[in-house]
Amino acid sequence: MLDILPDLFDQHAQQLQWLPIQWCDFGGVPTFYGEVQTVRCFEDNSRVKEVLAMPGRGRVLLVDGGGSLNRALLGDLIAQSAQDCGWAGVVILGAVRDVHALKGMSLGIKALGACPIKTQRKGIGELDCVLHIEGVAVNSGDYVYADRHGIAISSTAFHIDSEGAIKEW
Numbered sequence: 001m002l003d004i005l006p007d008l009f010d011q012h013a014q015q016l017q018w019l020p021i022q023w024c025d026f027g028g029v030p031t032f033y034g035e036v037q038t039v040r041c042f043e044d045n046s047r048v049k050e051v052l053a054m055p056g057r058g059r060v061l062l063v064d065g066g067g068s069l070n071r072a073l074l075g076d077l078i079a080q081s082a083q084d085c086g087w088a089g090v091v092i093l094g095a096v097r098d099v100h101a102l103k104g105m106s107l108g109i110k111a112l113g114a115c116p117i118k119t120q121r122k123g124i125g126e127l128d129c130v131l132h133i134e135g136v137a138v139n140s141g142d143y144v145y146a147d148r149h150g151i152a153i154s155s156t157a158f159h160i161d162s163e164g165a166i167k168e169w
């Protein structure tokens with residue numbers, strides 16, 4: 001799929017909130033969208049690993065890692081698990097590693113940057129919490145729309161067909 005955000009904003013700007021962050025694109029799928037599940041954690045990816053081993057059903061995991069580039073919250077093994085479990089994408093306000101392998105995955109992956117060091121898992125982190133990213137509140141059950149421009153959040157589910165036609169669900 002090509003770009004989706006310009007047409008989405010042209011047609012439905014009132015229902016969208018833009019996250020003004022220039023993300024790095026690490027996955028093999030630059031355009032992806034789906035229902036959000038939220039995680040908040042800091043330099044501990046326990047929750048990320050647990051959740052991405054559960055059925056994704058086309059959803060997108062949005063992780064507020066506090067912006068830390070000191071530890072990677074996702075690497076090739078967890079990303080493979082996400083792909084195998086049917087997640088559409090993972091968005092990390094923080095870092096990832098195993099960058100070469102991530103590019104080969106059928107998964108959307110956006111993050112602030114890369115770091116070669118993994119976290120120490122101590123079981124710390126929250127699932128399904130309200131995240132505040134660039135002044136935008138995001139809950140599990142909202143929707144993420146991502147392409148090479150970046151990421152928009154909405155409480156509305158849109159379906160975008162392979163021709164780029166947008167339908168509200």
Ligand SMILES: O=C([O-])CC(=O)C(=O)O
Pocket residue numbers: 045072073074075076077078079097098118119
């Ligand atoms: O295990 C981790 O914490 C991150 C990682 O390297 C992987 O997902 O392969």
